[in-house]
Amino acid sequence: MQHERLAKAVSMTDFLMLALPCHAQVNAEKLKQDGIGACLLKPLTPTRLLPALTEFCHHKQNTLLPVTDESKLAMTVMAVDDNPANLKLIGALLEDMVQHVELCDSGHQRLNGRNRCRSI
Structure with missing residues (x-):
C-alpha cells in the first residue's frame, strides 16, 4: 500500500x-x-x-532547457510594434539574447490567425 x-x-x-x-x-x-x-x-x-x-x-x-547556443536563452520571443524602426531595434537587441525572435507589426492580427510576423 x-x-x-x-x-x-x-x-x-x-x-x-x-x-x-x-x-x-x-x-x-x-x-x-x-x-x-x-x-x-x-x-x-x-x-x-x-x-x-x-x-x-x-x-x-x-x-x-535544451540549449544549442549557450550564450542565448532557449526561448522564442514575439515583439510587436507598429513602428518599423522600433521593431527593427528590438529585433536586433533580442537576437543577441534569445534563440528565436518573431517580429510583428500587429499583435491583434497575429492572434486572429493572419500571420504578419517575420522570424529572424
Whole structure:
C-alpha cells in the first residue's frame, strides 16, 4: 500500500523530496532507486534543504532547457510594434539574447490567425 502511494506521488512531480526520521534513513537508497529525488533527515534545516533544492534546479534545468547556443536563452520571443524602426531595434537587441525572435507589426492580427510576423 505504501509503495503504491509513493509511486503515485513520484508520478505527480518532477522531483519528489521526502523528509524522513533518522530510523527510516536506512531505506533512503531504495527510495531513490524507486524515483524519489532526495531523502532528507528530519528536522529540516537550511543546511540539509539547500543542497537538495540545488540538485532539483540542476535536474530541472537539464531536462527543460535544451540549449544549442549557450550564450542565448532557449526561448522564442514575439515583439510587436507598429513602428518599423522600433521593431527593427528590438529585433536586433533580442537576437543577441534569445534563440528565436518573431517580429510583428500587429499583435491583434497575429492572434486572429493572419500571420504578419517575420522570424529572424
